[in-house]
Amino acid sequence: MKPVIRLASSSQTRAKLLKEHGYDFLQESVAFDEESIRAKTPKEFVYKATLGKYDANFERFGIEEYPLLVADTVVTSQGKILRKAKCVDDARNILMTQSGHTTSIITCMIYHSKKLKLIDISATHYLFSEFDLEDLERYLQSGEWRGKAGACMVEGFCKKYIREVRGYESTAMGLCIEKLDTFVTI
Numbered sequence: 001m002k003p004v005i006r007l008a009s010s011s012q013t014r015a016k017l018l019k020e021h022g023y024d025f026l027q028e029s030v031a032f033d034e035e036s037i038r039a040k041t042p043k044e045f046v047y048k049a050t051l052g053k054y055d056a057n058f059e060r061f062g063i064e065e066y067p068l069l070v071a072d073t074v075v076t077s078q079g080k081i082l083r084k085a086k087c088v089d090d091a092r093n094i095l096m097t098q099s100g101h102t103t104s105i106i107t108c109m110i111y112h113s114k115k116l117k118l119i120d121i122s123a124t125h126y127l128f129s130e131f132d133l134e135d136l137e138r139y140l141q142s143g144e145w146r147g148k149a150g151a152c153m154v155e156g157f158c159k160k161y162i163r164e165v166r167g168y169e170s171t172a173m174g175l176c177i178e179k180l181d182t183f184v185t186i
Helices: 012-020 042-061 088-098 133-142 157-161 177-183
Strands: 005-007 025-027 068-077 080-082 102-112 117-128 162-166
Touching: 005 012, 012 025, 042 068, 042 102, 042 117, 068 088, 080 088, 088 133, 102 177, 117 157, 117 177, 133 157, 157 162
Parallel strands: 005 025, 005 068
Antiparallel strands: 068 080, 068 102, 102 117, 117 162
């Protein structure tokens, strides 16, 4: 049986993944400033961001009442870390970096219960076809890219441009649910 967990993330996509996989959870979190993170690689960045979020939320909530689940995701393409876009022009530039190239979406999660502390870094790699510019503009105008690492929605806009995928789609959506499922009932 899966325990009720505390999802320390405001991500609706992470919440959706948990619901779809039969988890009961509370969704509340303490903010953490990712802008202060300095990292040389995308994996280092996502690990430091997740660890910072974990520390802040563990300090506030602990694990006595509910196990804690914290995650962060980073997108990288052409050697660049692609953060959350700040405006439409930023989103356009970020997405054009991915168009026709391999994009890696790296998610780090920390699940901590009284019996287990799981730290996982998973990556899913997508080879995208070139994005149709009119379709890209419609996506940009929709605003769906807001709050998304790399302005990327593999379950939405980017889906039709995927030529090849290596890894779990859930990792790209912000939470490697397959790995969480393996350990959460321990």
